[in-house]
Amino acid sequence: MVKVRVPGKVNLALAVGPVRADGYHELGTVFQAVSLFDELTALPAARGEFHLSLQGEGADVLPADEGNLAMRAARLLAAHATEEVGVAIQVRKRIPVAGGMAGGSADAAAALVACNELWQLGLSQPQLHDLARQLGADVPFLLHGGTAIGTDRGDRIESVAARGRCHWVLALSHHGLATPAVFREFDRAASPGPAVISPELLAALETGDVARVGGLLRNDLQEPAIRLLPELGEVLDEGRDAGALGALVSGSGPTAAFLCSDADQAAALGRRLVGIAEVREVQIVHGPVPGAQIIAEEVAHG
Numbered sequence: 001m002v003k004v005r006v007p008g009k010v011n012l013a014l015a016v017g018p019v020r021a022d023g024y025h026e027l028g029t030v031f032q033a034v035s036l037f038d039e040l041t042a043l044p045a046a047r048g049e050f051h052l053s054l055q056g057e058g059a060d061v062l063p064a065d066e067g068n069l070a071m072r073a074a075r076l077l078a079a080h081a082t083e084e085v086g087v088a089i090q091v092r093k094r095i096p097v098a099g100g101m102a103g104g105s106a107d108a109a110a111a112l113v114a115c116n117e118l119w120q121l122g123l124s125q126p127q128l129h130d131l132a133r134q135l136g137a138d139v140p141f142l143l144h145g146g147t148a149i150g151t152d153r154g155d156r157i158e159s160v161a162a163r164g165r166c167h168w169v170l171a172l173s174h175h176g177l178a179t180p181a182v183f184r185e186f187d188r189a190a191s192p193g194p195a196v197i198s199p200e201l202l203a204a205l206e207t208g209d210v211a212r213v214g215g216l217l218r219n220d221l222q223e224p225a226i227r228l229l230p231e232l233g234e235v236l237d238e239g240r241d242a243g244a245l246g247a248l249v250s251g252s253g254p255t256a257a258f259l260c261s262d263a264d265q266a267a268a269l270g271r272r273l274v275g276i277a278e279v280r281e282v283q284i285v286h287g288p289v290p291g292a293q294i295i296a297e298e299v300a301h302g
């Protein structure tokens, strides 16, 4: 048995550039892994057997077959084993589904780490990163964790030496937003320039100036997400009025993320947002935290 814990992410910056020849947008993003975790357990199974079960967020709507990114990750890794392998995967989900926090990508990253260990394949981090990129643009970051720049499709990762701790309040929505729909809405209205990450934001992260970070948060997908789900704008205003250092939509939304000066401000803002009809649930989290990590392991003897 191998148990892996994997975080969700928020994007502190998400600059969307033009569509490339391969159909992807050029992205420049700053990711931060935050302390809202899914847990994935990989259990031994007979050779050729692949099973998956889910509990928690979205368990009733998510596919438990090849449509699940965790299963796809396990299958992709199995193709690199020298002998036939099998696995039974259990996922405990807390990261909201279709919430802009890359929960599916997180589970894929967790499955790579868990199965690499369960099957004793010994693939290196760079090898796992190569597989991660094949599974989706956000998967490499969820292996990496911390605070990092993502360029290209968002999947070329470079660490940021961020100081200090960011206190976030996450307002989860009653609705999901499909990432492709948000990009289509972006394309309808924008003629983007190059996807440039603000050097001021990186400097503020490196000096641990959280107040300044709050003023520099930026997401090019925020306006299109609000056009698709106008109530999101009201949730952001509520957090701004309450004095958050910064407020933005995470990734393609609709989770709203509020940066706070300390744990007390986060708790107070959390209490305020809980009372809003448009907010399904509030999570108080912090970042940066590590990427997909083994937290328990039992070796079967005999």
Ligand code: ATP
Residues within 6 Å of the ligand: 062, 063, 067, 068, 069, 070, 096, 097, 098, 099, 100, 101, 102, 103, 104, 105, 107, 108, 138, 177, 179, 251, 252, 253
């Ligand atoms: P991103 O921030 O990368 O845009 P997201 O957080 O908005 O992603 P996810 O929850 O990662 O969205 O997943 C979006 C879709 O992927 C889901 O609606 C679901 O159909 C599919 N999916 C496949 N496997 C999973 C999984 N293990 N967890 C969540 N979604 C999954």
